[in-house]
Amino acid sequence: MKNPLHYVKVAAAKALTKLVMQALANARSEPQNRASWPTKAQASGISKRFMKNFNNYFDEIGIPLIEQAKSETDEFASLSQIGHYHLEAMVAMEGMVKQRREAEIAGMSSLTVRLESMLPGIRVDEANNPFDPEQIADCFNEAIKPMELEAQHLLKVYEEFDKSVFGELESIVTEINTMMISMKVLPELETHPQDSAKHLEGKVAEHAQPLLQQVEENPKIESEPESKSAHDSSQSSVNENSKSTEQTPPAVSASKIARTDWLAHMQQLLHSKSGQSHALVKHATENVEIASNTEMAADEERMQVQQESLLELLDRVQFNLQNSSKNSSAPSETNAAGVAQAINESLKQAQENGELGPIQAQSADVINLIVVLFDIIEKDEALLAVLKELVRRIQIVMMKIALRDTSFFYCQDNPARRLIDELIHAGVGWTQSSKLDANPVYHTTKRILKMLLDEPKPDNDYIETLLGELRQAKTRALGKTLALESRILNLPTLTDHPDDIDAFVRQKIHERIRNRDLDPFIQILLKTYIHNFLFKLVTREGFKGQSWKSVVSTLDVLLWTMQPEKQFGDLERFKRVNPRLLENLSKFLSIGGASKSKITKIMRQLKQIQEFTFYQAEAGIRPEHSEDQESFTSNVILSTRGRKEVPPLKKDDPNVVRIGGLPLDSWIEFRGSSGERLRCTLASKIESIDKLFFTNSDGEKVLEITRLRLAHELKAGTVRVISEGMIMKRAMQSVIAYLSKTSRTGARAEDS
Known part of the structure; x- marks a missing residue:
């Protein structure tokens, strides 16, 4: 078959x-x-x-x-x-x-x-x-x-x-x-x-x-009916949905599935035999009185009162945890399990004192799902200690947001989810805590998290504001202006806004030459004729199409040929791509306003600079690097260091496949000679020369490597891929996988 x-x-x-x-x-x-x-x-x-x-x-x-x-x-x-x-x-x-x-x-x-x-x-x-x-x-x-x-x-x-x-x-x-x-x-x-x-x-x-x-x-594959599992009263509505999908034809099944939201599916797993085998899934609500969804729905006013009482209780738990963290010299138990324990104690005490009645079944499920979600996020290898501490602070805030708006569990555009994504993406590279005091993004992150914690009822608009501030801080740190790009995208007619397009093109050129050791002639060329060409291109086509991508890629190849630092095999790559590169550049210059005689002179000088960079490399003349760049390059442990060539790997080798599919903004981690963590993010790829370029969290290039060499490093275990894309999507998928798999501890307890 x-x-x-x-x-x-x-x-x-x-x-x-x-x-x-x-x-x-x-x-x-x-x-x-x-x-x-x-x-x-x-x-x-x-x-x-x-x-x-x-x-x-x-x-x-x-x-x-x-x-x-x-x-x-x-x-x-x-x-x-x-x-x-x-x-x-x-x-x-x-x-x-x-x-x-x-x-x-x-x-x-x-x-x-x-x-x-x-x-x-x-x-x-x-x-x-x-x-x-x-x-x-x-x-x-x-x-x-x-x-x-x-x-x-x-x-x-x-x-x-x-x-x-x-x-x-x-x-x-x-x-x-x-x-x-x-x-x-x-x-x-x-x-x-x-x-x-x-x-x-x-x-x-x-x-x-x-x-x-x-x-x-x-092949003819018959659909098996879903097995019925006994859920408690809190799952009555979920069971009704699951029964309706039993033994239905495929075409009908699609519609039934569409009616059942992602949260209901997670609730089913939460109350399944495998889900209940995990102690963590019921830690926050164990021995707490819970009312079924049907019972609470019959009295809407009572349900609203109980919901507000529950949110106020969570406010108090959050306040107490923050104070205990400030007043104690020992590290506080603010991890997922510690938060669950604090919530459980407060819920039981409030119900014993008559301050809180039975909580709605769905609310209990939301609380437990958030506990599991944050436990998974905390254990993600992308999070170092300083980032874990920041994420732990917002667990109860996100719990309250999810109680008010359950789209948190299934909508990728939910502002709270995107805030977590942006927060973690910003902090993956914070490997040196001693340098955080000088990191503006870190300070912005702390400030907006404090604002989030202090806001009684953060709605989507408020979170969007915080999200915008964090993004602005990240883009400023990289020498970008987010507002300008957003404005260009929203312009109805580009030709009527030449000043905005001019500023945008200058920004994109600055991003390309930032932190590069380039000959002054190249910098002038980029700011004149190449600038004029890009201006015309954006005016006619915008910057989201294939033409823009092709042009930017060509400019990346140009800048690569002009950099003084060379690696083994670069000369052969250069000879292969340069004829077509110069041909394309001559067209760019022509559209940018250069005369034929001027283009001839520019081409002659470009070739001289390219040849000189290879002469520098052969003579051992190395460009100056920043302290961080030098530290990374000299300390990183590479299994292929010093080897001019590495043996080929099959194209279906899992390491080759993994590196070949690595998306931009992925983070990888090496170890330094003293055991320190050295992290960098994939900033760009140039397919035509088979090169990957990685930068540190400040946007400085720290690694240039071929796919094959990086695949060998992955195979040797000297590098790990620690983050591919945003965390919330894979964390939600991990919650489902976690609840679908029976806990070994739970299984052993049941057997005994």
């Missing part, structure tokens, strides 16, 4: 290709297109190429990007040669992709988790997810490219593609999730709770055949 992933690929390819064919048919139905394009034969060819491209993209999920990527210094066509309509069509497609991504396709996060479960050791994200709108758009663009359509026809086809393919993408994702559930791929994982059940039912009904029936090779 073939791998289930094969059947998912075949089903998705067929369904998406059918939608592409519909888009092409709709484009031809326009009166002005009938006589010219597309014919049935042409449409068939495009559809076949699309299906082939999609299958190839799907097969490449687990292949490192260096194996897939074309050279990022491919020829960049002069903007002056792009007609208005072609430019409009390009921008239109990029806008469609952006719009679909921002809309948060229902069920996509669950689909991503399921794909990752079938691909051990591989991270699935926007860069390699074949269901991502940009990947699907790329498949279509490559399929339609040989037609060399006229611009106005291309724009019309893109519009129909947006309606027919992107417009139905959510239903495809829903059906693929349903298919994977029937194949027993994480059947307990539910779709996004904000999915509209009515919407999904309509989408599923529109397809005459479920995807399982469309795949001729697909």
